[in-house]
Amino acid sequence: MRNDFIRVTRRSDGAWAVFRGPQGLSLLAFRLKTHAVAYARAISFSRNLALFVDDKFGMGVRQSSSSLTYPRVLD
Numbered sequence: 001m002r003n004d005f006i007r008v009t010r011r012s013d014g015a016w017a018v019f020r021g022p023q024g025l026s027l028l029a030f031r032l033k034t035h036a037v038a039y040a041r042a043i044s045f046s047r048n049l050a051l052f053v054d055d056k057f058g059m060g061v062r063q064s065s066s067s068l069t070y071p072r073v074l075d
Helices: 033-047
Strands: 005-010 016-020 025-030 050-054 060-063
Touching (some): 005 033
Parallel strands (some): 005 050
């Protein structure tokens, strides 16, 4: 993984956490994976960071930060 990135991973309590960078700076946690991914996509797009989302085995898979599945401007 790159030096500065965004990662979505599942915590032990079942929540989906959004982390930044290799030190694992926790940004936010969400009950639903889709909400965590949408937030992570927005952050990675706005800051031009690589985005990784954990698969069902806990391995980070690189994702596109741009997508039509979320609004570009959040109200």
